[in-house]
Amino acid sequence: MNQIIKVVENNVETKGEKMKLEFGSYSHNEAFARVVVSAFMARLDPTVEELEDVKTAVSEAVTNAIIHGYKNTYGIVEIRGEIEENTIKISIHDDGVGIENIKKAMEPLYTGAKESERSGMGFSFMEAFMDEVEVLSKVGEGTTVVMKKTIGNRTV
């Protein structure tokens, strides 16, 4: 009997809007990721600007996972989405090479791919468009970028 009650309680705890998406690290999936996250966040009734902000941040993180995490080799990019009240939380994860110096990687104009024409503004864009950006990474294990944005914050 106790066990049954516990299961019910667990269900209540985990209730809420959640989604998980996995896709191969192909660059054409950058657009796919943006579309899925837009659709997921639509229930918060965001403004066009809020929607574009989140789409841009997702695009930056997914591009990083593909180019820097997997260095254009094949791997799985995982996106988890959660909505709590009017805040959307998006986690973007890769099992790629990881980041040695996160602080340096997040500096404006720093690019880990100097030979190509990268602007080095990926993390700056994520930070500008989201309320919170956290980067967790371990060399050889991968990187997770966790971003949050409260929708309906009309203070800006």
Place this chain on the structure above:
Amino acid sequence: MEQTQVNYEVTEGNLIIRLPEEVDDHNCQGIKVATEHIINEKNIKTIIFDCSKTVFMDSSGIGILLGRYKKMKGVGGEVYIHGENTRIKKILKMSGVYQIIKSI
């Protein structure tokens, strides 16, 4: 029909690069090589990026614009941008692109 390809048009030393609806890492692949080729072949003095179709741009697009700017500056040429919507203007302003590439 959604335009996902980059389009190039050359008229009298001007190269017009028509950017796709969504300018991201994927859609920008090949643009460096293609423009390099055209600049060398056709003696290009001015590049105009036409954004009239563009509704989305991330930092990959900024990289492309700045890359072309550096290249053209090196050969004494110029780069302009045209047709940006409000969102694209915001992105370009934020990243400081307007300080070196003028809108026409």
